[in-house]
Amino acid sequence: MTNNTSPSFIWGTATAAFQIEGAWNADGKGPSIWDTFSHTPGNVKNNDNGDVACDHYxxxxxxxxxxxxxxxxxxxxxxxxxxxxxxxTGQLNQKGADFYNRLFDKLLEKNITPWATLYHWDLPQALQDKGGWTNRDITGWFEEYTDHVCRLYGDRVKNYIIINEPSIITYLGHYLGIFAPGIKSLDAMYASQHHINLVNGLVTQQMRGLLKDTNLGSSYTYFPMYPKDPSKPEDVRAAQIMDETWQRNFADPLFKGVYPANTLPHVEKYIKDGDMKTIVANQDYFGINHYNSNYVRADDSHPLGASNAEAPPGPRTDIGWNISPADLKVALIEIKEKYGNPVVCITENGMCENSEPDAKGVVNDDRRVGYLKDYTDAMFDARDNHGCNLQGYFVWSLMDNFEWAEGYGMRFGIVHMDYQTLKRTPKKSYDWYKSKIAESR
Incomplete structure (x- = not known):
């Protein structure tokens, strides 16, 4: 196996606005659902919020x-x-627009290609008040927003992720209610799933019409779903349900124009003529965010009849997720076999390791180094030995940041963040990744 990459292979790193920007109400910015959710006591550990975050703004x-x-x-x-x-919707906030103009210009001055995610979970609260993702009108709201993005930045930004992790938005945000907007409803989950798929298709068409030479896709959580006990039919069934809820309900419509048979009765009331044709978006790549595999058990206390189960004994990250590089290869091969070997970009992969600076100020996050090495090896194994069509790899994350409902306690960055002083300290994993990129060229 070789880890050498072609000149077109993309090495990157990733962040999200709410997790790093701070300046939550500066220069005319309006409140998002994550502002509302994190300002509500009890929703986030330690009652942390994104008001300052990493002060990236x-x-x-x-x-x-x-x-x-x-x-x-x-x-x-x-x-x-x-x-x-x-x-x-409505009036553009020019100061907010100017911030991203400055950021994109600075990146391009340094020969860094920006990949812009249009939606990474921070829906305007004003739109949530109208139903948010459960309201089909979100198609028009999102298109209005996209029109501004294309007009403002389309001359310089050519790579876009339209929506990040629909499964998190729908399952954690609209079914379990442990992420913003905090809704607990099976119907809300299915409505938001269909409307996200529809927005993804419509906005792909819209951006194709407004911009030239673009690279368009969305990013999806993608990992194997295993039954807790493979000998129990109810656990096998539960794993299938969870696989559909997290993955098939998005990938099947995107690539095949159909929902899984088990899902269709739940979503068909939201489907209108032409929707499924629109949802087959013919995007340029399929973005996947992969951290671990998942184990599932039957659970009659949940409306879905399934819930997450403890993974078998083995190494864990500090957030408790199992470490299994082979399952990244499994996921990539599965995508190849199920969906015709599309171009895949790994838009997030990384590890939570909460190492702090030692007496010399050095952050020896050796477990993260091992994790990244093993997962990138698995990625190249899938490409070189199994024919998977890989476009690039983005490590999550550039810096420690606001980890959603976990607050600031969980650290995914290759740069350490001191949240009191806002000092940035590159970790050992930063140096390893830098060397890995240099050696691959």
């Missing part, structure tokens, strides 16, 4: 320098919808 030069020094080809970030449109 005021430290762009410093962060772009870290990205440049890393040697990546590309930087994946996200645009805050409420910086551009504080109410979700």
């Amino acid at each position: 005021n430290r762009v030069d410093e962060d772009v320098a870290l990205i440049k020094n890393l040697g990546v080809d590309a930087y994946r970030m996200s645009i805050s919808w409420t910086r551009l449109l504080p109410e979700g």
Whole structure:
């Protein structure tokens, strides 16, 4: 197996607006659902919020320098919808638009290609008040937002992720209610699934019409779903249900124009003529975010009849996720076999390891180094020995940041963040990744 990459292979790192920007109400920005959710006591550990986060909004030069020094080809970030449109629609907030103009220009000056995520979970609260993803009108709201993005940045930004991790939005946000907007409803989950699929298709068409030479896709959580006890038919069935809920309900419509047979009765009331044809978006790549595999058991206390189960004994990250590089290869081969070997970009992969600086200020996150080595080896194994069509790899994350409902306690960054001083300290994994990229060229 070789780890050498072709000149077209993309090495990158990734962040998201709400997790790093801070400046939550600065320069005309409106509130998002994550502002509302994190400001509600009890929703986030330690009652943390994104008000300051990494203060990236005021430290762009410093962060772009870290990205440049890393040697990546590309930087994946996200645009805050409420910086551009504080109410979700209507009047453009020019100061918010200017922030991203500055960021994109600085990246391009350093020969770093921006990959812009249009939606990384921070829906304008004003639109949530109208039903958010459960309201089919979100198609028009999202198209209005996209029109601004294309007009403002389309001359320079050519790579886009339309929606990040629909399964998190729908399952954690609309079914379990442990992520924003905090809804607990099976119907809301299925409505939001269909409307996300529809938006993805419509916006792909829209951007094709507005921009030239673009690279368009979305990013999906993708990992094997295993039954807790393969000898129990009920656990096998539960794993299938969870696999459909997290993966097939998005990938099957995208590639095949159909929902899984088990899902269709739940979503058909939301489907209108022409929807399924629109959803087959013919995008340029299939983005996957992969961290671990998942184990599932039958659970009659949940409306789905399934819930997550403890993985078998083995190594874990500090957030408790199992470490299994072979399952990244399994996922990539499965995508190849199920969906006709599409171009795949790994838009997130990384490890939670909560190492702190030692007495000399060095962050020896050796377990993260091992994780990244093993997972990138598995990625190249899938490509070189199994014919998987890989476009690139983005490590999550550039820096420690606001880890959603976990607050600031869980660290995924290759740069350490001191949340009191906001000092950035590259970790051992930063140096390893820098060397890995250099050696691959």
